[in-house]
Amino acid sequence: MSxxxxxxWVIILGLGxxxxxxxxxxxxxxxxxxxxxxxxxHLRYTAVAVxxxxxxxxxxxxxATGGAMDPVRLGAALATIAISLWTRNVTLTIFGGAAVLFxxxxxxx
Amino acid sequence: xxxxxxRPDYLNGCxxxxxxxxxxxxxxxxxxxxxTEAGLDLAQVMGFTFLVIAGAAQFVALQMMVENAPVLIVLxxxxxxxxxxxxxxxxxxxxLGGLSFGRRAVIxxxxxxxxFAAAILRYEQSAPRALHQKMAYFLGVATPxxxxxxxxxxxxxxxxxxxxxxxPIDFAVPITFLALIVPMLRTLAHVIAALVSIIAVLAxxxxxxxxxxxxxxxxxxIAGAETERRMAAQAAx
Numbered sequence: 001m002s003x004x005x006x007x008x009w010v011i012i013l014g015l016g017x018x019x020x021x022x023x024x025x026x027x028x029x030x031x032x033x034x035x036x037x038x039x040x041x042h043l044r045y046t047a048v049a050v051x052x053x054x055x056x057x058x059x060x061x062x063x064a065t066g067g068a069m070d071p072v073r074l075g076a077a078l079a080t081i082a083i084s085l086w087t088r089n090v091t092l093t094i095f096g097g098a099a100v101l102f103x104x105x106x107x108x109x
Numbered sequence: 110x111x112x113x114x115x116r117p118d119y120l121n122g123c124x125x126x127x128x129x130x131x132x133x134x135x136x137x138x139x140x141x142x143x144x145t146e147a148g149l150d151l152a153q154v155m156g157f158t159f160l161v162i163a164g165a166a167q168f169v170a171l172q173m174m175v176e177n178a179p180v181l182i183v184l185x186x187x188x189x190x191x192x193x194x195x196x197x198x199x200x201x202x203x204x205l206g207g208l209s210f211g212r213r214a215v216i217x218x219x220x221x222x223x224x225f226a227a228a229i230l231r232y233e234q235s236a237p238r239a240l241h242q243k244m245a246y247f248l249g250v251a252t253p254x255x256x257x258x259x260x261x262x263x264x265x266x267x268x269x270x271x272x273x274x275x276x277p278i279d280f281a282v283p284i285t286f287l288a289l290i291v292p293m294l295r296t297l298a299h300v301i302a303a304l305v306s307i308i309a310v311l312a313x314x315x316x317x318x319x320x321x322x323x324x325x326x327x328x329x330x331i332a333g334a335e336t337e338r339r340m341a342a343q344a345a346x
Contacts, residue, residue, distance in 0.1 A: 016160025045333030053310035093288035
C-alpha cells in the first residue's frame, strides 16, 4: 500500500460520510411524509429483494474456497433453511445453522 | 399523547441482536487483523470501524487499497457496495420517519444489514407497535451489535489473529441472513421477489462494483410489488 496518511484519511472520511448519507437519505428526507401506495408496495419487498441476492454468491461460490462450491457450506445453508422452517425462531436457527456448519466442517473435513 | 412503554421492545431488540455476535465478532476481528497487516495504523483501522460500520464495504476498500487503486476508485467501489443502505433507509421511512430529526440521524448511523433485517422482520410480523416502541426495538438490536463491532475490530488490530485459519467463519453471514429471510417469505409475492433476486444476481454476476446486486434488488422489488398487485386484483370481486 503506497498512500500518504492524508490519502488514507480521505478514503476513510469519504467512505464514512458517503455511507452515512446513503443511510440517512430516505429516512432523513422523507421523514413521515406519506408515500404513494405504489412506492410503499415496492418498499415492502426491499429486504427479500436485497438479502437473497447478497448471500447467494456467498453460499454457492465462497471466496474462502476460491469460488469453488463447497459441500460443507451448501449443507449448512440447506440445514439452516430447514431449521428455520421447523423452529420458526431466528435465534435457534442461527445457532443451529452454526452448529451444523462446524459439525460438517470437522466431520467432512 | 398516549404513553407507550418502550422498555419491553428495547429488551426484545437486545435479545434478538445477541446472536449476531456470531457474525460481528469474527468479522470485526478479521478486519482488524487484515487492515493492520495491510499497513493501516490503529487510529485508521478504528476510523473505518467507527465511521463506516459496514463490513463488506470496508473489506472492498481495503482490498482495493492493497492493490493501490486511485483514491476516487476506492471510494466509488466501496460506496457502490453500500448503495443498498439507501434502499434500507427508504424501507424504514414508513416505520420510523415520524421520529425527530435528531433521532432519525442516530437511527441512520446504526443502520446496518443486521439491524435493518431484524427490525423489518419485527415491524412486519408482530402486532402494530407505536413509533417509539419501534425505535426502542431498533436501538435494542443495535446495542449488542455495534459495540461488539468496535471491540472486535480493536481486538483484531491490537492483539492480532486468535482465530485459527481454515475455520469456515465467513459462512456466519449467510447463516444469519438465511435465519432472517426465511420467516419473511410469508406470501407468494415475497417468494417471487426472493427468487428473482437470486436468479438476477447470478445472471448479472459479470457486472463490476456490486452493480449486479443493485439491479437484481430493483428487479426483485418490482416482481414482488407486481405479484402483490395482481393477486389483490384477482382477489377483488
